[in-house]
Amino acid sequence: MIDNSLYLKALLNNDSKIIKHIYNDNFFKVRAFVVKNKGQQQDAEDIFQKALLQLAVRYKKEKFIIKTSFEAYLFTVCKNLWRRELNKSKIKVTNNEFIEPKDENEDIALAVLEQKRWELFTECLELISENCKQILKLFFAKTSYAKMVELFGYNSETVVRQRVFKCKTKLKELVKKDKRFAALIEL
Numbered sequence: 001m002i003d004n005s006l007y008l009k010a011l012l013n014n015d016s017k018i019i020k021h022i023y024n025d026n027f028f029k030v031r032a033f034v035v036k037n038k039g040q041q042q043d044a045e046d047i048f049q050k051a052l053l054q055l056a057v058r059y060k061k062e063k064f065i066i067k068t069s070f071e072a073y074l075f076t077v078c079k080n081l082w083r084r085e086l087n088k089s090k091i092k093v094t095n096n097e098f099i100e101p102k103d104e105n106e107d108i109a110l111a112v113l114e115q116k117r118w119e120l121f122t123e124c125l126e127l128i129s130e131n132c133k134q135i136l137k138l139f140f141a142k143t144s145y146a147k148m149v150e151l152f153g154y155n156s157e158t159v160v161r162q163r164v165f166k167c168k169t170k171l172k173e174l175v176k177k178d179k180r181f182a183a184l185i186e187l
Contacts, residue, residue, distance in 0.1 A: 004073075011056040033075075057112070067119075121171075132167035135167050139164050
């Protein structure tokens with residue numbers, strides 16, 4: 001198994017052998033996700049390339065550390081980029097006005113900012129109690145309150161709503177207390 005920083009250095013140094021390894025090990029998952037979510041093979045290739053470029057640019061600027069597996073991190077970056085593409089296409093379809101094309105560097109900067117926000121969120125999520133973590137993961141997965149009552153053995157949906165509220169409040173507090181929070185607020 002290769003150290004995550006070696007992958008990042010390979011991207012930075014354009015090491016074709018390791019980049020081919022990254023592609024062979026990861027592209028099929030990204031393609032499956034993109035195709036499953038209204039995309040085509042070409043879209044998946046574009047997203048994958050953008051993600052690799054984003055990682056290289058960010059690593060060149062700041063030598064960050066990936067705390068999960070490289071594969072999971074890359075997949076998350078690709079998912080976030082694809083979601084942004086889908087959101088952009090919604091705007092293009094519903095808005096007849098001319099939209100100034102975005103600078104590619106600005107697009108990469110926004111994607112990096114989104115990724116940093118996601119990292120802060122997931123790190124703070126790991127800091128809350130195990131019960132809150134489970135509740136919020138189900139809440140974010142859009143599990144019904146009735147199902148959560150059943151899973152946790154609470155008395156009513158009101159109790160679940162209160163727990164969700166308290167857990168979300170605790171998570172927000174942790175995020176806002178983090179020293180990185182101010183730098184990650186909307187540009």
